[in-house]
Amino acid sequence: MKRTDFYTVLFIDGNQELDFLWNTLSDFTMKYTPGYYRVNAGDIKRIYRISEKMYGTPQFWWIICLVNDIENPLLDVASGDLLIIPNVLDIYAFQKKYRVRRT
Numbered sequence: 001m002k003r004t005d006f007y008t009v010l011f012i013d014g015n016q017e018l019d020f021l022w023n024t025l026s027d028f029t030m031k032y033t034p035g036y037y038r039v040n041a042g043d044i045k046r047i048y049r050i051s052e053k054m055y056g057t058p059q060f061w062w063i064i065c066l067v068n069d070i071e072n073p074l075l076d077v078a079s080g081d082l083l084i085i086p087n088v089l090d091i092y093a094f095q096k097k098y099r100v101r102r103t
Helices: 020-025 047-055 058-067 088-098
Strands: 008-012 015-019 035-038 082-085
Touching: 035 047, 047 058, 047 082, 058 082, 058 088
Parallel strands: none
Antiparallel strands: 008 015, 035 082
């Protein structure tokens, strides 16, 4: 096995970068039925608020971005967008599998 199997090589603005995090995040799967959320004007640039409304905590904003292919939460979300909201049981299973610490 090569060392490069543990990360993705990216080229950003002509510079080579190593993305260790993406390989782990790309393993996220949804076993349970997800929910949906329609973005309103107050949520734009505030994905953490959607996480707070749906999960009771702002800490799962990143999983909403991951599942909805949102690369830049400040620019890629518009009022009226319909977002997939993963079931919290899938998030807990992912955290347990990768031993992600919850605060």
